[in-house]
Amino acid sequence: MGDVLDLDLCAAAGRVASGTISPSELVSASLARIEAAPAARACFLRLDRDEAVARADRLDRAGERKGRLHGVPLAHKDIFSLPAKKTTFSAHADFHLEGQETASALAALDSAGAVNIGALHLSEFAMGPAGWSEHYGFLENPRDPSLVTGGSSSGSAAAVARRLVFGALGTDTGGSIRIPAAFCGVVGLKPTWGLVPSFGCFPVSNSLDTIGPLARTVRDCARLLDALVPDRPGGRYERGLGEKRPIRFGVLDPAGLPAAPDTEVADSFERIVAAMGRAGLEVRSVRMDDLAELSALSAVIFLTEAGAEHAARLHSAREKIGPQVAERLLQGLAYPGSLYLLARKARETHLETLRRSVFSQVDVILLPTSPSLPPRRDEYDKWRDTGAILDFNARLGAYTPAFSFLGVPALSLPAAEGAPGFGLQMVADIHRDDILLQAARTLESLWGP
Amino acid sequence: MSQRHARPRDMLAFHYGIVLPDDAGDRLDRGVARVAGQLPGLLLQISPGVPGFAAQRIQASKDG
Numbered sequence: 165m166g167d168v169l170d171l172d173l174c175a176a177a178g179r180v181a182s183g184t185i186s187p188s189e190l191v192s193a194s195l196a197r198i199e200a201a202p203a204a205r206a207c208f209l210r211l212d213r214d215e216a217v218a219r220a221d222r223l224d225r226a227g228e229r230k231g232r233l234h235g236v237p238l239a240h241k242d243i244f245s246l247p248a249k250k251t252t253f254s255a256h257a258d259f260h261l262e263g264q265e266t267a268s269a270l271a272a273l274d275s276a277g278a279v280n281i282g283a284l285h286l287s288e289f290a291m292g293p294a295g296w297s298e299h300y301g302f303l304e305n306p307r308d309p310s311l312v313t314g315g316s317s318s319g320s321a322a323a324v325a326r327r328l329v330f331g332a333l334g335t336d337t338g339g340s341i342r343i344p345a346a347f348c349g350v351v352g353l354k355p356t357w358g359l360v361p362s363f364g365c366f367p368v369s370n371s372l373d374t375i376g377p378l379a380r381t382v383r384d385c386a387r388l389l390d391a392l393v394p395d396r397p398g399g400r401y402e403r404g405l406g407e408k409r410p411i412r413f414g415v416l417d418p419a420g421l422p423a424a425p426d427t428e429v430a431d432s433f434e435r436i437v438a439a440m441g442r443a444g445l446e447v448r449s450v451r452m453d454d455l456a457e458l459s460a461l462s463a464v465i466f467l468t469e470a471g472a473e474h475a476a477r478l479h480s481a482r483e484k485i486g487p488q489v490a491e492r493l494l495q496g497l498a499y500p501g502s503l504y505l506l507a508r509k510a511r512e513t514h515l516e517t518l519r520r521s522v523f524s525q526v527d528v529i530l531l532p533t534s535p536s537l538p539p540r541r542d543e544y545d546k547w548r549d550t551g552a553i554l555d556f557n558a559r560l561g562a563y564t565p566a567f568s569f570l571g572v573p574a575l576s577l578p579a580a581e582g583a584p585g586f587g588l589q590m591v592a593d594i595h596r597d598d599i600l601l602q603a604a605r606t607l608e609s610l611w612g613p
Numbered sequence: 614m615s616q617r618h619a620r621p622r623d624m625l626a627f628h629y630g631i632v633l634p635d636d637a638g639d640r641l642d643r644g645v646a647r648v649a650g651q652l653p654g655l656l657l658q659i660s661p662g663v664p665g666f667a668a669q670r671i672q673a674s675k676d677g
Contacts, residue, residue, distance in 0.1 A: 460651035467648075479629060491637065495644045497629060498621035506655050551640040 168193050173236060173330035173384035174402075180235040187235025191220040191279050194237040198281070198328050203304045207323040209242045209252050210283040219279050232399065233391055234277030240333040241317050242283035243290055244270050245364040253366055254288045254297035256484035259477065267364025269333055269375050269392055276391035281329055284319025288486045290335055290368045291470065291493075292316055293343045293534075293561040294544055298486025302541050306348055307584055311538040314347030314560070316340035320378045321348035331379035331388050337368045338466055339533075339564025341376050342576035346587020347538035349578045351604070352378045353385045356595050357571035360392045369469035371508065372462065372568045382577070382605040389597065404598040411603045413440060414450035414526030422456035423562040425535040432582035433532050436607075439581050443610050450522045450529060458514060458566035461507045465569065468504040471496025488553050515570050515594070523593045528603040533576040533587030535562050563589060573597040577604050580611035621645040 168176065168185060179185040195213060198204050205211070216237065223235045242252050245264030252260045270280060288297040295318030296302055303318050305311035306325040313322045317334025321344035324332050334341040336354035345352025353376045360375040367373055377388035386401040393400075415437050418430070425433070440447050471478070471493045474485070478497065482490055522529060536559060544556070567574045572594050576587035588607070592600035622638035625631040633641060 457651055460648045461655075463648045464652075475629065479631060482631075491640060491644070494625060494631065494633070494637075494641055495621070495648075497631070498624050498641060498645050499649075500624075503649065503652075503655070507652075510655060551636075554640075554644065 169197055169327045171330075172380045174381070174387055176330050177233060177236050177387075181229060187220040187223040187279060188217070190235055191216050191237050191281070194281055194329055197326075203309065204326055204328055206303055207285055207319045207326065207328060208239065208282045209254065209285055209300065209319070210249065212249070212280060212282045216279050216281045223277060223279070230275065230277030231391065232276055232387055233273060236278050236331070237281050237329045238273060238278045238331050238333070239281040239284050239320075239323055239329045240270065241286050241290070241320050241335060243286060243335055243366045244283075244333065245366070246270060249283070251283070251366065253290065254286045254300045256299055256481075258481060258484055261366070265364055268361040269365065272361075272392050272394055273333075273388075275394075278391070284317075284323055284332060286318055286320075287316035287340070288489050289470075289474070290316040290337065290340060290366070291489050293339055293557050294539070295344060296486075296488075296544065298489070302544075305538055310540050310542070311585065312347065312541050312544055314344035314534075314538060317344050317352070317378065321345050321350055321352065324348070324350045324378050324380060327380075331377055331384055333375060334378050335365060335368070336374045336376055336568065337372045338462060338568050339561045341374075341378060342533050342564050342574060342587065342589060343561060345378050345576040346533035346578070346589075347585050349584065350378050350380060351382055351385050351578065352376070352576045352587075353389065353597075353601070354568070354574045355389060355597050356573045357568075359573075359595070359597065360389075361394075367469075367473055369466045369473075371465050371469060374568070382601055382608050385575070386601045386605075389601075401598055401601055405602055405605045407602060409599070409602065410446065411528060411599065411606055412526040413445055413447045413603065414522060414529045415447055416529055416531040417449050417451045420452045420455055421531065421535070421563065422459055422566075423535045423559055425532055426537065428537055428583045429532050429535055429586060432579070432586040433588070435581040436579050436588055437530070439610060440607070445606070448526060450526055452518070452522065452529075454514060454517070455563075455566045458569050459562065461510055461514075462565035462569035464499055464503055464507040466565070467492055467496030468499050469496070471499075488557070491551070491554065511569060511571070515572075518570060518572075519593060527592060527596070527599050529591040531563055531589050531591075533563060533589040534560055536560055537583055537585040567591050570594075573600045575600055575604050577607060579607070
């Protein structure tokens, strides 16, 4: 029974559809693996065992499949609301919320037949690229327990990498899906901003927050995105993977990166580009000289909105917020309103520049997801309570916030050519999530089935 | 307090009554300055003729 968890999401759903396995059998296998090891159980801040078993039983007895996720166990970052459940955000107990309506993303997956197993670990208030919570600590990286998982969707990446569930939702405000996906070796998709409805998802920064899937394969992510976008019926994204459209890949000139990559990251990236060339793919070099500026603009919007969201907590209960999160939130409160509004206005100008200078030549931009491989947990612990950790965090997340600012879709793809913990970041134009997924599937097929 | 020369920590104290100890205040001032310092030409990036982001977003969603 345990082997069924080694299937990817689409294969597992196919087994259910063909009747060779039941939703209850899948859910039992998932729960057994979660409960077998403390490191696996730690991925869950809340395990909804009874509800999952009951749901699977109902799906067993259903006359017809509810959808393309029928009977598939999933779990999600603990940032989505559900009635009669506490949502923790990995924050202090005084800030947990209870009794909210079902988040629209969870409802969409429910409509497609998925089984929600529980709520997953995250960085405190979904802020922090390492995966640290002052109240719930770190998770172990499934590949090497001495390493961080990345964050903020730490539990989503770790649960998928450990094969506890077939997919998970995360949220990405400045890299929170892409970075843990890279560090844990799974696929993480940040769709176009606004594509996935966000009702019932606790806000970090409304102008940047994006809900997206983490899963084992690109096809799995495409299927999950199809379920999350209710106004695009017919499996648009998964179906699009089969199109024979030639993709023009643009390799970002490293001179434009806002921070120099570590040697292992640079070498991994070079090996991937070389492999693409050997495979006969159309690859050309592209430049973006404004990445550092875009990251700063993203920080202004991110922190101003997050600071305002948490202003009352900062005022009256700051000691209950972890110091590194509190410090960033305070920074957000200190930016002038005019700077925030100008940063929002600048987005349009920068997006037009990107379209004119880059997306007129290529369909997808390639760069590393992070300048670093996952750091050691003890290295992080050493600095955790000092200002230096903010610089450390800024480096981990140096390559992702620019694309959050622009609202464009981006994805992190593990690559056999890359060092463990390396993620290849791929970026497409707004609402070209279909091309992004097709391009990612093209590369995935270079180093796998 | 002089608004003209106010440091970020002074703004927090003035607007929100949040008073930081010196070390945290220093880090806050440096953090704000570091980000703002990367945006010296922000006003130059915004053309009066460019439509707002919301308008562009609506058009993009129609195209998409």
